[in-house]
Amino acid sequence: MQETLRLFIAIELNPEIHLNLARIAVELKKERNDEIRWVNPDNIHLTLKFLGDTPQRNISSLSETLKQTVFGFLPFEIVVKGTGCFPDARHPRVLWAGVNAPVTLFELQSNIDRALLTIGIPKENRPFSPHLTLARLSDRTPEAVNSKEPQKAAPFQNTVFGQMLVERVTLFQSTLTPRGPIYTALVRLPLKSTG
Numbered sequence: 001m002q003e004t005l006r007l008f009i010a011i012e013l014n015p016e017i018h019l020n021l022a023r024i025a026v027e028l029k030k031e032r033n034d035e036i037r038w039v040n041p042d043n044i045h046l047t048l049k050f051l052g053d054t055p056q057r058n059i060s061s062l063s064e065t066l067k068q069t070v071f072g073f074l075p076f077e078i079v080v081k082g083t084g085c086f087p088d089a090r091h092p093r094v095l096w097a098g099v100n101a102p103v104t105l106f107e108l109q110s111n112i113d114r115a116l117l118t119i120g121i122p123k124e125n126r127p128f129s130p131h132l133t134l135a136r137l138s139d140r141t142p143e144a145v146n147s148k149e150p151q152k153a154a155p156f157q158n159t160v161f162g163q164m165l166v167e168r169v170t171l172f173q174s175t176l177t178p179r180g181p182i183y184t185a186l187v188r189l190p191l192k193s194t195g
């Protein structure tokens with residue numbers, strides 16, 4: 001049988017952002033709700049592309065393509081600010097922190113998507129909407145329970161959780177375990193250095 005790895009491409013966050021997101025998770029978790037799956041704050045990242053199960057033998061061409069694409073971009077700033085829900089606050093499925101970013105982030109994501117198509121990885125059909133997933137809510141939960149989370153998060157709607165210079169993109173392996181996913185950085189690909 002062919003060995004596959006579950007992969008995704010993401011931007012790692014700095015310690016300040018991790019710490020601030022961990023703090024609001026503590027606040028929001030005060031009333032415990034088992035139907036909400038909180039992301040371990042150390043695992044929070046900005047996903048650029050989810051690849052899913054990928055044959056292990058494709059990883060070197062994938063890394064090479066990614067390396068060349070990412071190196072075409074200069075570092076840029078992002079600001080992590082505010083909270084919100086997908087698809088909307090009345091039917092929350094994902095609770096997220098927002099990412100304010102220049103057009104460069106969108107170009108980086110679409111160039112990665114396009115470059116990976118050349119090595120047979122299908123393009124994303126959904127428009128890219130940069131966000132950091134804080135929690136996932138179950139669709140089995142009564143709406144009255146789910147709708148509490150966005151309300152609790154509302155005071156953080158304009159909170160700045162931090163900012164950082166994006167200087168690299170990371171190819172991650174995700175290993176699913178009963179205690180939650182374990183993310184392992186396989187390769188870190190630098191943007192073009194200005195120094």
Ligand code: 2AM
Pocket residue numbers: 008047049050132133174
């Ligand atoms: P999200 O934060 O936007 O939900 C690793 O699993 C990352 O890949 C997740 O953080 C998730 O991003 C993203 N992802 C996208 N599609 C996915 C899918 N079908 N299954 C699991 N993760 C997916």
